[in-house]
Amino acid sequence: MKSLYLTAIHSVPVMRQAGGGSFINIASTAGLRPRPGLTWYNGSKGAVITTSKSMAAELGPENIRVNCINPVFNPDTGLAAEFAGGPVDEARRAKFLASIPLGRFSSALDVAHAALYLASDEAAFISGVCIEVDGARCV
DSSP states (O other): OHHHHHHHHHHHHHHHHHTOEEEEEEOOGGGTSOOTTOHHHHHHHHHHHHHHHHHHHHHGGGTEEEEEEEEOOOTTSTTHHHHHTSOOOHHHHHHHHTTOTTSSOOOHHHHHHHHHHHHSGGGTTOOSOEEEESTTTTO
């Protein structure tokens, strides 16, 4: 949360001078649909989601959009073992994968595509939303 705050206090004045801008925060599906054993992680991601929505309401009159991306578990990230509760072996992979209806994990490219859309002119009227990049896990 501290980095979100620092980014905002440095970027908002620049965006105001430019006549608007776009923040894209990264949270997690854990902020919407928590998993057991990850209370503080779940709570911190929920805080990013709420902060994003609050910033959207506050900064919207200045044409500054704020949105959030909630990716599902990706076993190739640095925090995968901590998130999974141990080494990401085949049993843990299968357990997580079974909770994703589209049948695969998210990738960095999936998240990048969502970010590109949210930053684009095509999303000029989209603010205060969270896009779940989760293969329908949160449905």
